[in-house]
Amino acid sequence: MPDTLEWQTGTFLKEVERRSGTPVSACFQCHKCSTGCPIAPEMDRLSSQVMRMIHLGQEQPLLESESIWLCASCEACTTRCPMQIDIAAVMDSLRMMAVEAKALLPNARGEQFNRSFLQSVSRNGRVFELGMMVAYKLRSRDFFADAEKTGQMLAKGKLSLLPKKSGNAKAVADVFRRAEEEEKKR
C-alpha cells in the first residue's frame, strides 16, 4: 500500500466526509477505535486502518473489504475517538458506497440481510421475522444455520407464523419510495 497520496485520489476522502458528515481528515492514527472494536479479530481492515485508507484514496480495496460488513454498529469507536470522528457513520457510508459502486462484496450476507429486513418492513410496516428469515435464506443460500433454533423459537412463541402488520403499512411503503428518491438526489 503506498503511503503517499496521489492527488487524483483525493476525491474519495472528500466524498466519504460529505456523506458521513464527519471529519475523517482529523484522524491521527491513535488506534483507539480499533483497540475497543469487538469485531477487530475478524476484521480484514481495522477501523483505524479504514481511516488511513480513506486518507490515501484506497477506494477499491476498502469498498471490497469484509470489515465494512462486519461492523456491528456498536458505536464504541465513535464514543471514544479523541478527534470526535463518527467512525460508525463512516462504516455506514462505505457500505452504501459499496452497494452503489456494485463493488464485489466478500461478505454479501450483510447486504442480503439488510435487503430482506427492509423488504419485510416496507411490506408490513414492521418486521415479520419468519418471512424475513426465509427471504434472507433464499438470498444467502445459508439454509442450515439455525434450523433447530427456529423450532425452539416457534415453541417459545418468539416467532409468529403471520405478519403483525402495522395499520400504517401503506404509508410506510410510500415512505420507502420517497426515501429512495431523496437518496438519489443527495
Add this chain to the structure above:
Amino acid sequence: MKYAFFPGCSLESTGWDFALSTRAVCRALGIELVEIPEWVCCGSTPAHTTNASLSVALPVMNLQKAKEIGLPVLTACASCYARLRTANHTVLNDPEERGRAERITGKPYDGKVEVRHLLDVLVNDLGVAAVREKVRRSLKGMKVACYYGCLLTRPPNIVAFDNAEHPSCMDQLLTAIGAEPIEWPFKTECCGASLSITNSGIVNRLSYRLLSMARQAGAECLAVACPLCESNLDLRQADATKAHGPIPATPVLYITQLLGLALGLSNSDVGLEALSVTAEPLLAGIEA
C-alpha cells in the same frame, strides 16, 4: 406519569417477554403506557446502513404520532431507543435532513418530542426509592451482572442518561430490590447484535466472552435491557459454549423480569417461560 409507548418489532416477537414484563412493571409502579397507535418499525441497523433518509424518516413517523397524542415517548428496546433519539438529533441539528424527513413523511416535525428509555424513567423520574418501597419479595443475595450492551449509553452526545463507559442505572435498580450487582469490565461490550444471523461465529465468540467474564466475576445470571442482547446470550448460549468451552448454564433475564418478580409478580406475569436457559434454579433460593 404517562408516556407514549413504542414497543418496536422485537418486543412483538423474540422479545415478547420483555414487552410483557415492561407493561407489568410499569403497571405495578403506577406508570401509564399508551401504545403509539399504528407504530411502525424504527428501521434498526439495516436502515441506517442502507439509506440515511429512511433511517430518519421511519422513526420520525412514530414521533409525529406521539406528538399527536401529546406525550413523551418511552421505549424499552435499546436499539429502538437509539434510533428514535438519533432521528431527533438529526432533525434538530440539520435543517437539510429535517426538510428531507418532512418531505418523505409528508408532515412537519421539529425534532422535539422527548424520547426516554424505560430505565431512565425508572431511575430519574420515578426514583430508586419508590421502587424500593414497593418490593414484596427481595432478591436478596442474587449476584447479577448488569449488561448494558452498546446502544443504551452510546453515542453519549445522543443518548445521555447514564455514563457511557461505566453506566449504573441497572445496578441501582437491582440494589434497590435486594440483589447484588457485581462489578465487571464488560458492562458495555457489544454482543454482536444482528451479526447473529449473518455471522453467527462472531456472536458465539462475543457471547462466550461475556458469559465467561460474568461468571468469572461471580455472577449467577445477567440482566439485560435489549432483545438482541437477550437472544444472543440466552438462545445462543448453547452454541457459544459448544464452540468455545463449557460454562455453567447462566440465565439471562430482562431487568424488567427481575424487577417484576421483586414487585411480587409471578413467573408467568413476567414471561419467564420464554427463556431458553431456565431461571428456576436461580429463583429457588429466593423466598416467596
